[in-house]
Amino acid sequence: NLPAFFLATISEERIFPGEINNNKFTVSLRNYPERRNKSLVLFDFDSKQSQFIPSYSLFNPILNEAIYSLEDRDRTLLKRDFNLDTVWQYKIESSASYLSLRYAFIDKGLFITFIGPAEECMQVVNGNQEKSFSGGQLMGFSDVDGSVVWQLEVPNAVDDIKQVGSELFISSLSEILIVNAQTGVLLHT
Numbered sequence: 001n002l003p004a005f006f007l008a009t010i011s012e013e014r015i016f017p018g019e020i021n022n023n024k025f026t027v028s029l030r031n032y033p034e035r036r037n038k039s040l041v042l043f044d045f046d047s048k049q050s051q052f053i054p055s056y057s058l059f060n061p062i063l064n065e066a067i068y069s070l071e072d073r074d075r076t077l078l079k080r081d082f083n084l085d086t087v088w089q090y091k092i093e094s095s096a097s098y099l100s101l102r103y104a105f106i107d108k109g110l111f112i113t114f115i116g117p118a119e120e121c122m123q124v125v126n127g128n129q130e131k132s133f134s135g136g137q138l139m140g141f142s143d144v145d146g147s148v149v150w151q152l153e154v155p156n157a158v159d160d161i162k163q164v165g166s167e168l169f170i171s172s173l174s175e176i177l178i179v180n181a182q183t184g185v186l187l188h189t
Helices: 002-012
Strands: 024-030 038-044 051-053 066-071 078-081 086-091 103-107 110-115 117-124 128-135 136-142 149-153 160-164 167-172 175-180 186-188
Touching: 002 024, 024 175, 038 066, 066 110, 078 110, 103 160
Parallel strands: none
Antiparallel strands: 024 038, 038 051, 066 078, 078 086, 103 110, 110 136, 117 128, 136 149, 160 167, 167 175, 175 186
16 A cells, blocks of 8 residues: 555666665655656655655665765765755765765674775777776775774775675675774785
């Protein structure tokens, strides 16, 4: 018994139950509420209400009663509450043409994410032009105020990051980096 807008968005954007947190989910919608606009929309299954704000963030995970976004246009990492008000923000210095919040973790009062790539270049692979990415910063922020607690330079491309307990496993080209989530110390390669 959900509003038609919820159901249409779930089916069109391929939202799956694993992406729903605290009976809420977020989605970035183009041409919403009007053509040429882009918005972050927060849906609440309990109240059957939705709310939105203008946003150019593609991924907006919900972690620990908050929404995290990386605004690509103004290069700002944000923590928002469920009223879509900004709790804290961090200005990102990166020369990459595109930024997104693909990795987001919470560990004992820290918000952890990878900010990158640091560099983009075109290369020829099997006779075809392909864009390659490399480098960036794995960063731990105080979840209370957004201050930087630690940062770790990752020189190569990041293929994936998984959190297991208080360790982060980063697949980077032909290596797996194991990092302590609380300190940012590289434990093993």
